[in-house]
Amino acid sequence: MSNLQKQFEKFHANIRLSDKDEKAKLQDKRELLIKDLRRGLKRDAEENSTPRLVFEHFNQGSYAMHTGTKPYNNDYDIDVGLIFDNTQDDFDSPVDLKKKIRNALNANFRKIKIRRPCVTVTYYKDGEPDYHVDLAVYVKIDDEEHFEIAMGKEHSSEENQEWQESDPKGLINKINNRLTGDERAQFKRVIRYLKRWRDKQFNNGGAPISIALTCAAYHWFQPASFDGELNDLRALYNLVDSMIDNFGFPSARLSVELPVIPGGDLLDKMTDKQMEVFNEKLEALKDALFDAKNETSDVDACKALEKLFGDEFPVPDEDTEKQSAVAPVVVTGTSA
Structure with missing residues (x-):
């Protein structure tokens, strides 16, 4: 894993x-x-x-x-x-x-x-x-x-x-005070991951606006850890999963509420077709994150994520991974 x-x-x-x-x-x-x-x-x-x-x-x-x-x-x-x-x-x-x-x-x-x-x-x-x-x-x-x-x-x-x-200042305060410490830092990182994914995946228009992604995280982000350490992969996966779960039925639209006055849906300008594409791309992101989480090879996991996030997502060197996978030989005792 x-x-x-x-x-x-x-x-x-x-x-x-x-x-x-x-x-x-x-x-x-x-x-x-x-x-x-x-x-x-x-x-x-x-x-x-x-x-x-x-x-x-x-x-x-x-x-x-x-x-x-x-x-x-x-x-x-x-x-x-x-x-x-x-x-x-x-x-x-x-x-x-x-x-x-x-x-x-x-x-x-x-x-x-x-x-x-x-x-x-x-x-x-x-x-x-x-x-x-x-x-x-x-x-x-x-x-x-x-x-x-x-x-x-x-x-x-x-x-x-x-x-x-x-209430522009109220919105800033809500986002900046959503969490504290390391959990807030993870919250901000995950928002940036979503934004870069959007940039990479929506080349021909129809992309969700940045403030909608930020407010989606405000509503549905939850900090995630693994073995006592914050884990961004899990946090991003859980957020994307929550966004998909909040798509309506039968309209199949995601509504992201502005959390300050005047309120309203930040995605209401997206057409039904754009919303359908958005949903499909979120599903693809969720699947890739799930596969990456369960992949035994970090290299293969990162190569899959690089396709979604762009070449700014680092891929480990295959030789380094092979070397780290070889257990050291420990010699004990004396020869006869």
């Missing part, structure tokens, strides 16, 4: 964002963008003789939840929340505020798109996307803790725009 904990931990080291290098680089880029936005909003207020828009910002998404992975396509993603010192009554519409942000940031070296949940700023290098920043835009409701997020695309009709009550 294979344990593979060392291989899973090496895999995790290969896919996680490193604290010193990549995270610092992304933080620098975020701070530069925030400075540009403050300058742009100040400039526009002076030019139009209007009140200057003031905001505070915070990290959100995988960066804040410590579940980030290196981008599979080299396009780094930074999620930032902007909380404006305003209420919705200060703007004509949710998209009105987003346009003010877009106009304040307009520059030749970046592309800005107003999407329904955020304003996306994409930076290019050698003609290819290098990284992008998703700016989620919030206004206050009645105090410092309750916010509304501006929802709507640039050309959305009035009925397709809304101020939606949101």
